[in-house]
Amino acid sequence: MHLLVLAARHGRLLLVAGLVAGLVLQDLAQAMRAWLPAMVAGLILISAFRIGHRQAMTSLAELPRLAGAVLAFQVAVPLAVALACLALGLAGTPLAVALTLMTAAPSVAGSPNLTVMAGGPPVPALRMVIVGTAVLPLTVIPAFLVSSGLGGPADLLYVSARLTAIILAAAGVAFWLRARLLPAPEARQVQAVDGASALLMAVMVVGLMSAAGPALTQEPARFFTWLGIAFAANFGLQLLAGRVLRGRDDRTPLAIIAGNRNIALFLVALPPEITTPILLFIGCYQVPMYLTPLLMRWYYR
Known part of the structure; x- marks a missing residue:
């Protein structure tokens, strides 16, 4: 318990240590790539366990705002x-x-987890x-129809359904465990859960930095x-979203999400001829993502 609480207090530094390890320990990073799906599921489980099913349930009154955020971020x-890119001649x-x-x-x-480290709900x-x-x-x-060089969206159906099933299964197990084992956690116990998530994220980034x-x-x-x-x-979208959402109680988590996306999902959904040229971007993208709690906490305060 003490070690996990300590990890929670220094979670932002743990993420930096994971980035450095991913850059330096290249053989280890390559070996850990195969374990990324399992670590993603574990991270979701820990996050859902921390929150519990009562807090996670979305009321009918909140559904329009949630749907609006998803449409703005993933469509608009x-x-x-x-x-x-099409107008500038950069398509493809x-x-x-x-x-x-x-x-x-x-x-x-x-x-x-990034939201917790940045001080948000x-x-x-x-x-x-x-x-x-x-x-x-x-x-x-919509974006795939406008873009060139991305293929069709049909290839994403299977992988998205599989990822959705993993997320729902992990969250379901976590909610059940939380209700049975920790229905009313103390502050120190919540800190310990945050420490476990920080440790897992620090380990996971090593594999994400393999390229x-x-x-x-x-080079x-x-x-x-x-x-x-x-x-x-990453930071540009966070700053823009934070300005647009100023005054809302969900400003911090939504602004963080605006810049931090699961682009690695497309590695298993699209053919190599599309993803290989952007592998380096996916690796570099982990750096601002994992530095968000350290460098952007002042902004969300």
């Missing part, structure tokens, strides 16, 4: 990006594909993870170019 934003380039897929993706599974983030992933096969259609480490040592100019693009896309 990627469609605007795709149209902008790795930059256009990377930005379109990033904005079309649902919330990253660890967004409730995790419940809206968990709802966005579940709902955003469930409707992904429908929300990607970034080799690029840093072999540093290319690495830092994509890193700058990743920072601009």
Whole structure:
């Protein structure tokens, strides 16, 4: 318990340590890629366990606002990006594909944990993870129709359904365990759960950085170019969403989700000829994502 509480207090530093390990320990990062789906499911389980089913249930009054956020993030934003790339003559380039897929993706599974570390309420983030992933096969259609070089949206149906099943199963198990084992947790017990999630996220990022480490040592100019693009896309969307949502009680989780998306989902949904040119972006994208609680906490305060 004491070690987990300590991990919660230093969760932001743990994420930085995971990033560094992913860049330096390249063989370990490659070996851990196969375990990423299991770690994502474990992260969802811990997040849902922390919240509990009572807090996670969305009331009918909140459904329109939740649906509006999903449509804005996963339909309007990627469609605007795709149209902008088309107008600028960038359609089909790795930059256009990377930005379109990033904005079309649902919330990253660890967004409730990032929200907690940034000082915000995790419940809206968990709802966005579940709902955003469930409707992904429908929300990607507009951006895919406008974009070139992405194929058709039909390939995403199977993987999105599988990911949705994993999320619902993990959340269901977590809610059952929470009701049976910890119906009324104390503050220290909640801190321990936060510490467990921080440890798992620090381990998971090592596998997510498998493509970034080799690029840093072999092609540093290319690495830092994509890193700058990743920072601009992630933090830029967070700042924009935070400004638009100013005054709302769910401002922090929604703004974090605006910039932190589960783009890695498309690695198992699209053919290699589409995803290979953007593998470095996906690796670099983990850096601003995992630095969000450290660098953006001042903004959400």
